[in-house]
Structure formats: C-alpha cells, structure tokens
Amino acid sequence: xxxxxxxxxxxxxxxxxxxxxxxxxxxxxxxxxxxxxxxxxxxxxxxxxxxxxxxxxxxxxxxxxxxxxxxxxxxxxxxxxxxxxxxxxxxxxxxxxxxxxxxxxxxxxxxxxxxxxxxxxxxxxxxxxxxxxxxxxxxxxxxxxxxxxxxxxxxxxxxxx
Amino acid sequence: xxxxxxxxxxxxxxxxxxxxxxxxxxxxxxxxxxxxxxxxxxxxxxxxxxxxxxxxxxxxxxxxxxxxxxxxxxxxxxxxxxxxxxxxxxxxxxxxxxxxxxxxxxxxxxxxxxxxxxxxxxxxxxxxxxxxxxxxxxxxxxxxxxxxxxxxxxxxxxxxxxxxxxxxxxxxxxxxxxxxxxxxxxxxxxxxxxxxxxxxxxxxxxxxxxxxxxxxxxxxxxxxxxx
Numbered sequence: 001x002x003x004x005x006x007x008x009x010x011x012x013x014x015x016x017x018x019x020x021x022x023x024x025x026x027x028x029x030x031x032x033x034x035x036x037x038x039x040x041x042x043x044x045x046x047x048x049x050x051x052x053x054x055x056x057x058x059x060x061x062x063x064x065x066x067x068x069x070x071x072x073x074x075x076x077x078x079x080x081x082x083x084x085x086x087x088x089x090x091x092x093x094x095x096x097x098x099x100x101x102x103x104x105x106x107x108x109x110x111x112x113x114x115x116x117x118x119x120x121x122x123x124x125x126x127x128x129x130x131x132x133x134x135x136x137x138x139x140x141x142x143x144x145x146x147x148x149x150x151x152x153x154x155x156x157x158x159x160x161x
Numbered sequence: 162x163x164x165x166x167x168x169x170x171x172x173x174x175x176x177x178x179x180x181x182x183x184x185x186x187x188x189x190x191x192x193x194x195x196x197x198x199x200x201x202x203x204x205x206x207x208x209x210x211x212x213x214x215x216x217x218x219x220x221x222x223x224x225x226x227x228x229x230x231x232x233x234x235x236x237x238x239x240x241x242x243x244x245x246x247x248x249x250x251x252x253x254x255x256x257x258x259x260x261x262x263x264x265x266x267x268x269x270x271x272x273x274x275x276x277x278x279x280x281x282x283x284x285x286x287x288x289x290x291x292x293x294x295x296x297x298x299x300x301x302x303x304x305x306x307x308x309x310x311x312x313x314x315x316x317x318x319x320x321x322x323x324x325x326x327x328x329x330x331x332x333x334x335x336x337x338x339x340x341x342x343x344x345x346x347x348x349x350x351x352x353x354x355x356x357x358x359x360x361x362x363x364x365x366x367x368x369x370x371x372x373x374x375x376x377x378x379x380x381x382x383x384x385x386x387x388x
Contacts, residue, residue, distance in 0.1 A: 006173045009349055010190050014178050033183075057176055082183035 011057040020059060020078045024049050024099060025092030025112055030063060030076060031084035042084055045074060048092065048112065050099035052078075064102060066110065071103060090114055163260045164253040167246040167369035168193045169216035170352065172275065174362045178343060178353060188343050191273075191352040193368055196260040197237040203251045210248040214260055215240030217365065242365040262345050262352055270339050270371035271352075275359035280331035289325040335359040339371050 022028055030045040047065030050073070054060050059078040064071060076083060092112030102110055170193030177185045200213040217240060221229060224239040232239050235256035254260075265271065285291040285307040293305045307327070310320045341355040358366055 006192055006349065006351060007176065007190060010173075010178075010346075010351060010353065011176055014176075057178070077179075077185060079179070080183055080185075081179050 014057040015079045022088045025094035027090040029087040188353040189358045193352045194261045198254045198258040199235045211245040212252045213245045215243045217241035270374040273358045274336040275366040277359045283330040284327045288330045
C-alpha cells in the first residue's frame, strides 16, 4: 500500500465524521464531556471561533469568549473524543482566516456582523453543514463555467470585425 | 505462532491519536510485515539463535543470482530489506513462514532501529552541541566556531585523539529504546508507536520487543517465583 494511503487509514480511525463543519467567525457551543470521579457531565463552552489550524486528525480550533471583562481562549482538537458535540449558533461575516484582532477589542466591538442568506440555503431535509458546503461548491463550479462562455462570446464578435 | 520477537517494517509518518482519556499522543505509523522467514539460525549449527526476515519486494532484475537462490530456498521472491532477529532459544519457525504484526501482540514496549536522516557535513554546534563563540563583545566571523582544540601548554602533541570536530552527521544506525506500542492493526499491517523513530518517512526500520522491558519483566517474575 502506498505510504500516503496508510497515513489516511490511520488518521481516519481517529476522526469523527461530521465534526469540523464550522468556520472561523462562527459562534459555537462546544459541549465538553467532563469526568469527575465516575460521573460524567457536559460542560458548554460558548464563544467565537477565531482560528483553525492543522489538517486531518491533527486539526484544532480556537474559541474565544469574554468572561466578565477577561478574554478566555481555549484550543480544542476538532476530533477530540472528549467533545460531545459542536453546535453552530451564528455565522459571522469575516474577511480573514484568523480573527486575532478580536483580542484587542472589548465589549460591543467584539461582535461580528452576521452572515446573511445562510438560513435560506438550508433545506429542511439537509443538515445545515452539508447545505453550507454544497452551495458554495456549486457556485464555484458555475462561476468557473460561466466566465469561459462569456469570454468566448465576447471574443467572437471581435474576430468578425 | 511465530517465535520471532520482532518484525521488519517501513516508517510511514507521524500523526497523533487520542488515548482513552482523550489526550493526544504523538505516534509514528509503521507499516510492518508481512515478512518472510528466509533462514533459521540455531545454536547447534550457527552458534546463536535467530530468524532472518525479509520485507519489501524487489525486482529479480536488481538481485544477484546467489541472493535469488537464497530467497528461493525459503520460497520467497527477492526482498529489499533483510535482517536477523536474535532470539533466546532456537526458533520454532521454518523458512518460508510468514511473520505478521501479530507477533507483537500483548507487547507493551518496543525498541525501534533505523538509519537516521543524513545531515551532510555539519559544524560542531549542530553535531556536538558546542555553544560556539559569543554573538557580540568583539567576536567577529567566528560565532559557530569550535574555539580552541586544547593542549595549549604542551607543544608538539597535536590535536587530542577523538577531539570532537565538524564532519559528517547522520545516516547512522540508531535504536530508540522502550517506545510504547500504542496499537497493533493486523488488518492493515500497521503498528503505532509512541514517539519518534529514526529515519525519513519510507525508510526501513526493525521493531523488536523492548530489551529493557524484558529485563524488568524477568526480574519481576524472578521476585515472584522467590516468594
């Protein structure tokens, strides 16, 4: 077996399907399993995803929230078994991959403009994650296809002249 | 079951896995086996006990005739990587037997041998962890130099024998002892070993049951027997 393939095989055993369907700028609830003695309970950490890093089983993300007036950041492995689930509450409108500029802000300035139109794209029978990914890919495909045709049409008349 | 206490393999790469507590462990993925037993060495005949294993196929075109004969004796095609695994007692294997990762089942710790990455001609700072000379205070153009070589009062004795100097680093045989065997996957012939292993990805390695762990277990067994 090819060397690269075997890596994927191993990593796949560590990865949880459906995890990681969130983006930077999203406000998420991270449900953490916390073991106290023999009891297990769920603790929720809510905040904005300010960055993602790593690939495959190594992927991790940083969540920032304000507690009182103090910023708290936690880094979680995306596929960690101690995470019960990750819920996306809001999607922020962002223009960069790492939102480190939020660290310099307090109060109202930490809010991100909410992304619009995502709700319309989500069909009821689809999970929000799948819907969020799908339209984007389709759009790209359409965009790719269109400009070429457009160019051809433009060029054709010129040639005639 | 094979009596081999080790197996040959190939370093695939490093990644991480989660343990039962949800903590991340850095592991090396090793594609190990299936190996063919090419020859069996016994104390009576060879003076020591061992099995010779072969791993990784090679084209016949690139193999010398005597070697092809040697492989054919074991009913095997030519192998790229051939190594012996030393054993305590005469092995129960026969030439031609297959050795898979299952030989390491139940093993806690392993030693992994390989050839380190070649670093070429390197200076003393990298090769011997010298500190070099000062970065400032008038030090000019000699920041990574070895400094004096010793013997400043005795004349005509030259540089001391074995003085650490610049030279070739890497491509040495190296064994890392006592790595935890995190997982065995017989289906994919994969071993997961905690920590790093010598060599580049794709290079051959020998995985043996840990020597130190064996000594420790033997001592424990003895103590129990004494009680």
